[in-house]
Amino acid sequence: MSAAIPQQPDDMLVFDRRAVARHRARAAGTLDAHGFLFAEIAARMIDRIEDVARGYPLALDLGCHDGVLGRLLRATGRVEHIVSADLSPAMAGRAGLPAVAADEEWLPFADRSFDLVASAGSLHWVNDLPGTLIQIRDVLKPDGFFVASLIGGGSLIELRQSFLAAEARVEGAASLHVSPFVDLRDAAGLMQRAGFAMPVVDLETITVTYGDVLGLMRDLRGMGEQNALAARRRKPLRRETFAALAEDYHTRFALPDGRIPATFEIVTLAGFAPGPDQPVPKRRGSANARLAEALGTTEIPTGAKPEER
Numbered sequence: 155m156s157a158a159i160p161q162q163p164d165d166m167l168v169f170d171r172r173a174v175a176r177h178r179a180r181a182a183g184t185l186d187a188h189g190f191l192f193a194e195i196a197a198r199m200i201d202r203i204e205d206v207a208r209g210y211p212l213a214l215d216l217g218c219h220d221g222v223l224g225r226l227l228r229a230t231g232r233v234e235h236i237v238s239a240d241l242s243p244a245m246a247g248r249a250g251l252p253a254v255a256a257d258e259e260w261l262p263f264a265d266r267s268f269d270l271v272a273s274a275g276s277l278h279w280v281n282d283l284p285g286t287l288i289q290i291r292d293v294l295k296p297d298g299f300f301v302a303s304l305i306g307g308g309s310l311i312e313l314r315q316s317f318l319a320a321e322a323r324v325e326g327a328a329s330l331h332v333s334p335f336v337d338l339r340d341a342a343g344l345m346q347r348a349g350f351a352m353p354v355v356d357l358e359t360i361t362v363t364y365g366d367v368l369g370l371m372r373d374l375r376g377m378g379e380q381n382a383l384a385a386r387r388r389k390p391l392r393r394e395t396f397a398a399l400a401e402d403y404h405t406r407f408a409l410p411d412g413r414i415p416a417t418f419e420i421v422t423l424a425g426f427a428p429g430p431d432q433p434v435p436k437r438r439g440s441a442n443a444r445l446a447e448a449l450g451t452t453e454i455p456t457g458a459k460p461e462e463r
Contacts, residue, residue: 167281171241171257173382174279178219178242181378185220185248188376194360195303195420196223196274202301202424203272204230210270214239214293216302217258217276221249233270240276242378258286263293270294273302278336279382287348287423297429300350305379306357306419307337312407313370313416320398341421350425358420363413367400370416 181188200223210233215224218238227233238249239256246253256262258273258280271290280286290300336344338357345353364370374380391399407414 167384169279169281169382170384171259171279171281171382174378175241177375177380177382178240178378179244181376182220182242182244182248184376185245185378188373189220189222190373191360191362191377191418192219192275193222196226198358198420199223199272199274199301199303199422200226200230202422203227203270203299204232206299208232208299209234210299211235212237212268213270213272214263214268215249216261216271216273216290217241218249218253219245219275223272223274224249227272237268261286261289261293265292266295267293268295269298271298271300271302273304275303275305277302278304278306283336284344284347287344287350291349291427294427296427297431298427299424300427301422301424303420303422304336306421308359308419309417311417312403312414313367316367316399316403316406319402320395323402324392324395324398336421338421341423345423345425349428351428353423353425355421355423358422360418360420362416362418363409364416365413367403367414370414
């Protein structure tokens, strides 16, 4: 079981997908001790899936890691069959059968295959997110449901700032160590561009505390979430720079008990593949009653101030 990773044009390469695959493969054996973030994301996603009153004969767990989302989906009783897919064969193998090693950027599934596509903490490593969302829409059956949670743009802001300050202080120059994750406003536009019906995008924040920055970095590595930027620094971090990083992080962000926080923004996307029986907005101007009457208030003409009524 293996996943070939096609080459992308250089101007589209934000992430090194081969590095992402290597990181996940190494993390496959350690995820039990470090995968708490994926477990929390999956648990929150289940609430959203259960809010939609329907069953799902066939679901795709995309970027499945060790199968935590799939296990929770089975427990709902709403899903009959689940296909697990991950960029890393080692991760996919942990999720249980049927499983496939597949690149989220090049989905190997037929159109109109799934009733549900769900992804917990994986799509933030995709270079062409608009293209991936279009592919997801295509593999959904008409009126099929899509929901995904991914790491958002404000994540690890403390680590990002301290890295920049430490490198500038010790080495006289700074490089990127934390990925430019997706922004909430961008995500809303991407869902519309991909053609999803009734799209919803929202943001939650999860804050985790650590005794020191080494503990945070150990968890990131154990989850397979370390730096995979195509333009990342290739040489090892100098001891002096790491010491400056730890000092700056503690000085700027330490809590009263001495522990340091790590912020994770979780952007959740949800929407439906277009279907013939979905509600659609009425034509503009077709209403036969005024909103002001329904609300029991006075209508104000466009451009008028309240005091001019």
